[in-house]
Amino acid sequence: MLTQRPRGMHDILPQEASLWHEIEEAARRICARYGFSEVRTPILEHTELFQRGVGENTDIVEKEMYTFNDRGGRSMTLRPEGTAGAVRAYVEHKFYGGPQPVKWFYLGPMFRYERPQAGRQRQFHQFGVEVFGVADPAVDAEVIALGLDFVEDIGLKGLRLELNSVGCSQCRPVYRERLLAYYRPLREQLCEDCQDRLERNPLRLLDCKRETCKALAQRAPRIGEALCDECRAHDEGLHRHLDAAGIAYEINPRLVRGLDYYTRTAFEVVEEGIGAQGTVLGGGRYNGLVEELGGPSVPGIGFAAGLERLILALEQRRGEGASEAGVDVFGIALGDEASVELTGWLRRLRALGCRAERGFEGKSLKAQLKAADRLGARWALILGEEERRRGVVIVKDLTGGEQRELPALELESWWKETEHGTGR
Numbered sequence: 001m002l003t004q005r006p007r008g009m010h011d012i013l014p015q016e017a018s019l020w021h022e023i024e025e026a027a028r029r030i031c032a033r034y035g036f037s038e039v040r041t042p043i044l045e046h047t048e049l050f051q052r053g054v055g056e057n058t059d060i061v062e063k064e065m066y067t068f069n070d071r072g073g074r075s076m077t078l079r080p081e082g083t084a085g086a087v088r089a090y091v092e093h094k095f096y097g098g099p100q101p102v103k104w105f106y107l108g109p110m111f112r113y114e115r116p117q118a119g120r121q122r123q124f125h126q127f128g129v130e131v132f133g134v135a136d137p138a139v140d141a142e143v144i145a146l147g148l149d150f151v152e153d154i155g156l157k158g159l160r161l162e163l164n165s166v167g168c169s170q171c172r173p174v175y176r177e178r179l180l181a182y183y184r185p186l187r188e189q190l191c192e193d194c195q196d197r198l199e200r201n202p203l204r205l206l207d208c209k210r211e212t213c214k215a216l217a218q219r220a221p222r223i224g225e226a227l228c229d230e231c232r233a234h235d236e237g238l239h240r241h242l243d244a245a246g247i248a249y250e251i252n253p254r255l256v257r258g259l260d261y262y263t264r265t266a267f268e269v270v271e272e273g274i275g276a277q278g279t280v281l282g283g284g285r286y287n288g289l290v291e292e293l294g295g296p297s298v299p300g301i302g303f304a305a306g307l308e309r310l311i312l313a314l315e316q317r318r319g320e321g322a323s324e325a326g327v328d329v330f331g332i333a334l335g336d337e338a339s340v341e342l343t344g345w346l347r348r349l350r351a352l353g354c355r356a357e358r359g360f361e362g363k364s365l366k367a368q369l370k371a372a373d374r375l376g377a378r379w380a381l382i383l384g385e386e387e388r389r390r391g392v393v394i395v396k397d398l399t400g401g402e403q404r405e406l407p408a409l410e411l412e413s414w415w416k417e418t419e420h421g422t423g424r
């Protein structure tokens with residue numbers, strides 16, 4: 001146990017970190033474009049926040065939360081998602097009193113005690129956004145566009161956007177009754193989980209993955225036919241905005257999402273190629289959540305993308321693991337004095353933005369060149385005792401093998417020209 005990480009949790013090792021940075025930078029870049037600011041909320045919240053926010057009858061609250069009593073006897077939970085904490089912060093800091101909309105994004109780890117498989121971990125990372133204070137479907141379209149711009153920016157083009165409306169507190173109870181009337185006589189044909197969920201949360205039956213349940217869901221009444229006038233108008237408005245933005249979508253009447261807070265718009269972005277856990281991004285509108293969590297009646301909408309699933313999709317498309325960070329210059333010193341001098345030169349080169357590494361412990365020229373090669377360095381700077389005495393350094397092009405001597409004092413201007421020449 002001592003040398004084993006917890007099940008379903010992963011180390012992000014240095015060779016993978018550059019891909020994570022790329023994705024996080026893309027998230028920040030796209031958010032800046034859309035005028036979203038970052039919020040960082042605690043990883044722990046009071047358990048009640050998720051019970052009330054995510055919903056008592058969801059899988060997350062029923063069986064997936066990491067909950068424990070702290071030393072003061074309070075029940076605390078590792079956040080299973082980011083929306084409840086963002087809403088709590090919005091209410092606690094009274095953002096509803098300022099100008100609306102309030103547009104936030106977050107990046108960070110989430111925790112769910114699920115059965116681990118490809119694309120499903122117990123600790124995973126989300127990039128999420130939330131918009132508070134505007135009910136206009138134009139906001140739904142902006143949030144969806146932001147999500148798609150993000151996945152496309154990191155290199156995932158052509159993903160499927162699925163869309164549905166899950167109604168509101170007016171029309172959903174009516175639909176719920178219709179569903180119950182449809183499912184009750186079929187109870188015996190349902191899987192055990194669905195039998196269990198039937199009376200408490202019948203909408204969830206629509207996205208059960210078991211074949212028999214799927215077949216029954218195909219013939220179930222559709223929520224689209226039960227929407228109230230306002231929900232229908234909102235939905236049609238959103239379609240018009242998406243059409244105008246050139247965003248293709250598929251209406252999926254069985255898209256219900258696994259969290260209870262959604263009203264009206266629900267959407268998911270799906271990558272087929274990564275197996276059963278293909279939903280890389282999911283979200284929707286939650287017009288009742290702020291009030292449910294103790295704030296005024298303020299509408300909201302957002303999404304979260306699973307970073308591990310995006311990485312899985314990217315690796316599949318690129319057909320390889322994450323790329324390693326590059327090295328521009330590898331410094332090779334031969335002798336103690338030369339080694340001391342190299343320390344100074346490399347520090348000055350790094351100050352100019354040069355990615356510089358070096359050999360240590362007085363290894364042979366051959367061994368150090370091998371190390372430079374292993375790191376994929378572009379240039380070697382070789383400083384032997386003789387060069388040091390003459391005030392020169394050997395610059396060796398590690399791609400073409402050519403080498404030349406340079407006065408050591410010109411190293412910095414050499415780098416500036418080289419960097420300029422390579423367009424870095």
Ligand code: HAM
Pocket residue numbers: 080081082083112114119120121122123124125126128129130258259279280281282283284285301302303304305306307308309
């Ligand atoms: P969610 O659908 O539960 O929604 O999660 C969003 C995304 O997080 C999923 O589409 C998936 O990519 C990733 N994800 C979820 N669970 C796991 C897991 N166990 N392992 C790996 N990835 C996972 C939410 O969390 C909502 N808070 C989204 C939202 C924001 N809705 C409105 N605002």
